[in-house]
Amino acid sequence: MDTRLQHLRNLFQEQSLDAALITSVPNIFYLTGYAGFLIEEREAYLFITKTDAYLFTNALYLDEVKQSVRHVTIREINRYQPITKSLEELISKHALKKIGIEDHNLTAAEYKSLSSLPLTIEALNLINLRVRKTPDEIEAIATACAIGDKAFEHIITQIKPGVTEKEVAYGLDLFMKHQLADSSFRSIVAFGKNSALPHHVSNNDRLLPNTCILMDFGVKANNYCSDMSRTVFVGKASDADKKVYETVLEAQKKAITYIEKALAANQEISGAAPDAIAREHIEQQGFPTYPHGLGHGIGIEIHESPRLSPPSQSVLTNGMVFSIEPGIYLVNKMGVRIEDLFAIQENKLVRLTNASSQLIEV
Amino acid sequence: MDTRLQHLRNLFQEQSLDAALITSVPNIFYLTGYAGFLIEEREAYLFITKTDAYLFTNALYLDEVKQSVRHVTIREINRYQPITKSLEELISKHALKKIGIEDHNLTAAEYKSLSSLPLTIEALNLINLRVRKTPDEIEAIATACAIGDKAFEHIITQIKPGVTEKEVAYGLDLFMKHQLADSSFRSIVAFGKNSALPHHVSNNDRLLPNTCILMDFGVKANNYCSDMSRTVFVGKASDADKKVYETVLEAQKKAITYIEKALAANQEISGAAPDAIAREHIEQQGFPTYPHGLGHGIGIEIHESPRLSPPSQSVLTNGMVFSIEPGIYLVNKMGVRIEDLFAIQENKLVRLTNASSQLIEV
Numbered sequence A, B: 001m002d003t004r005l006q007h008l009r010n011l012f013q014e015q016s017l018d019a020a021l022i023t024s025v026p027n028i029f030y031l032t033g034y035a036g037f038l039i040e041e042r043e044a045y046l047f048i049t050k051t052d053a054y055l056f057t058n059a060l061y062l063d064e065v066k067q068s069v070r071h072v073t074i075r076e077i078n079r080y081q082p083i084t085k086s087l088e089e090l091i092s093k094h095a096l097k098k099i100g101i102e103d104h105n106l107t108a109a110e111y112k113s114l115s116s117l118p119l120t121i122e123a124l125n126l127i128n129l130r131v132r133k134t135p136d137e138i139e140a141i142a143t144a145c146a147i148g149d150k151a152f153e154h155i156i157t158q159i160k161p162g163v164t165e166k167e168v169a170y171g172l173d174l175f176m177k178h179q180l181a182d183s184s185f186r187s188i189v190a191f192g193k194n195s196a197l198p199h200h201v202s203n204n205d206r207l208l209p210n211t212c213i214l215m216d217f218g219v220k221a222n223n224y225c226s227d228m229s230r231t232v233f234v235g236k237a238s239d240a241d242k243k244v245y246e247t248v249l250e251a252q253k254k255a256i257t258y259i260e261k262a263l264a265a266n267q268e269i270s271g272a273a274p275d276a277i278a279r280e281h282i283e284q285q286g287f288p289t290y291p292h293g294l295g296h297g298i299g300i301e302i303h304e305s306p307r308l309s310p311p312s313q314s315v316l317t318n319g320m321v322f323s324i325e326p327g328i329y330l331v332n333k334m335g336v337r338i339e340d341l342f343a344i345q346e347n348k349l350v351r352l353t354n355a356s357s358q359l360i361e362v
Helices: A002-009 A025-032 A059-068 A083-093 A108-115 A135-155 A165-178 A192-196 A239-264 A272-284 B002-009 B025-032 B059-068 B083-093 B108-115 B135-155 B165-178 B192-196 B239-264 B272-284
Strands: A019-022 A044-049 A053-057 A073-076 A098-101 A120-123 A188-191 A211-217 A219-221 A228-234 A295-297 A304-308 A321-324 A327-330 A334-337 A340-345 A348-351 B019-022 B044-049 B053-057 B073-076 B098-101 B120-123 B188-191 B211-217 B219-221 B228-234 B295-297 B304-308 B321-324 B327-330 B334-337 B340-345 B348-351
Touching: A002 A025, A002 A044, A019 A025, A025 A044, A025 A053, A044 A083, A053 A059, A053 A083, A059 A073, A083 A108, A108 A120, A108 B108, A135 A165, A135 A211, A135 A219, A135 A228, A135 A321, A135 A340, A165 A188, A165 A211, A165 B165, A188 A192, A192 A211, A192 A327, A192 A334, A211 A334, A228 A239, A228 A334, A239 A272, A239 A321, A239 A327, A239 A334, A239 A340, A239 A348, A272 A304, A304 A321, B002 B025, B002 B044, B019 B025, B025 B044, B025 B053, B044 B083, B053 B059, B053 B083, B059 B073, B083 B108, B108 B120, B135 B165, B135 B211, B135 B219, B135 B228, B135 B321, B135 B340, B165 B188, B165 B211, B188 B192, B192 B211, B192 B327, B192 B334, B211 B334, B228 B239, B228 B334, B239 B272, B239 B321, B239 B327, B239 B334, B239 B340, B239 B348, B272 B304, B304 B321
Parallel strands: A019 A098, A053 A073, A098 A120, B019 B098, B053 B073, B098 B120
Antiparallel strands: A019 A044, A044 A053, A188 A211, A211 A228, A295 A304, A295 A321, A321 A340, A327 A334, A340 A348, B019 B044, B044 B053, B188 B211, B211 B228, B295 B304, B295 B321, B321 B340, B327 B334, B340 B348
């Protein structure tokens, strides 16, 4: 944890910052190791100067945090001692002139309140703070992936005409809960033409024979996420369905092969290049291109750096973990997405999800 | 939904607003009926003028939202047409001069970006937008509460020495998932001295004989939340434990009776008054006061208006749904919290959670 704080402090120099105010729950967890704060509410602030670090939280968390976070000074905030007052005192004590904020997390109200203090506030670019994972972090993601693989194996035994999308989605969640793990996001289960909607909310539609099922789900275990998508067919897949499926699978393979070859040749790999390769293959086969990026980084959050997409500025290097998930969506007909997670370790692309991606007819 | 939009527009007058930019996922759900957006990411903006309403979202959601939201114009945002550009066009088209924002939700980056547009931006106070529930909403919360009651009945059959906090927490979650419902927040299960930490994160501690278990959990069903806490004893509760338990239960009863009587007498009930009554009883019995409010409103979110706490400005009236949850926390020893949900309907206090709150020894 101390190394992580130091890594953050190294970013101060470039912007001549005296301190940073960290507000996002994932970054607070990454820097303190405490995972108990709610995403929906503002329950803590982490304030890091060049020499010290303070975690501010309310009375509900105080004793628990004191027991588990040892390398940071814990301070209470309450209605008599709000965060602005605490920061004002530290700013005066340490003679701080310029602080960095997470401008995509700090709220407008908090920003306005901070603006009343005698200091300069600047956005701190933390997009790459967590982008290179340690072997321990990659192992945690791999553990989540392994539970996801088993959840998939389990759920295909449960898929029968008459079942609803919601029942299948909850079936995935139940499997994870039985492993004392959680879903990393609301499991997407889409039957037939619903599979053409990339972020479909599972409903009470019943499964009909001879249709497809798109499942996109992830596991959260030990605070790290997995993510995978599979599309399976109930009854016999038609030749047209097979063409769609094989095109998506081949697009994924082409992107994987590109990255593998570039790594072996020590070439720089932009996040845009594999996306372009997968997209081109799908278009060449006469299908519409997917309305999302080819992939995203993953870790403490389900969507992180790097990005594999047309406008991506990412460069894919060692320690990064990301999805490769091309898709074809034929509105009012059907959709196919195949998503796997990969890590780059020692200049090799390592597959973390291992469930079969061959066309499955159940 | 149209009534809800109109209700929001009624707030424009007071601040001479021409429009409002709604960004929080719960408010977007409340005003559009679409529940698919993620809390963790900015996937949609709802822009409401005096005559029109526009929902902006990305390509991933576009077709799904078009199918389910009919009373609002759906527009795509993407890297060529970001939200600021779309708003700029609407501001010019409708000659808008002043817009309201959710300043506790809009980010600093978004705020700065909006500030470049030729208009005045003001915080819109939406704290009471959802505070008075319709009978349908109260019924949805009651449904979630009924699942919670059953989850509690189920879990006390699973509590045996040797089980871990995590296993009990997942046992609650599993029960909910079997009912095709979700937990409304991370279930809190705290054994022994962990129960003195109000927001304890359940761990692998094993249950010992002759200890207490504090469980605080909620259900989310049909997008509405429940919330309840129970403290049970494994083996025989000591006389000291019984005194703590009965004091908390009596504090809750006193707060309930106060509200019931005030409703019957048509007196105004502040959110601070029942809190003071419960707190006073606990202090009179020689115990420390709880480090949280007596209660909170609940609905689409787990914590909403009104607040039952010392600084509360709320007035409790018809249509409100809230928790009453006094507690006693004896650090390094044990803690007890008893939490139930209530609605005010037709000037009566209606209990929504119905699991027994008598002292249970398992």
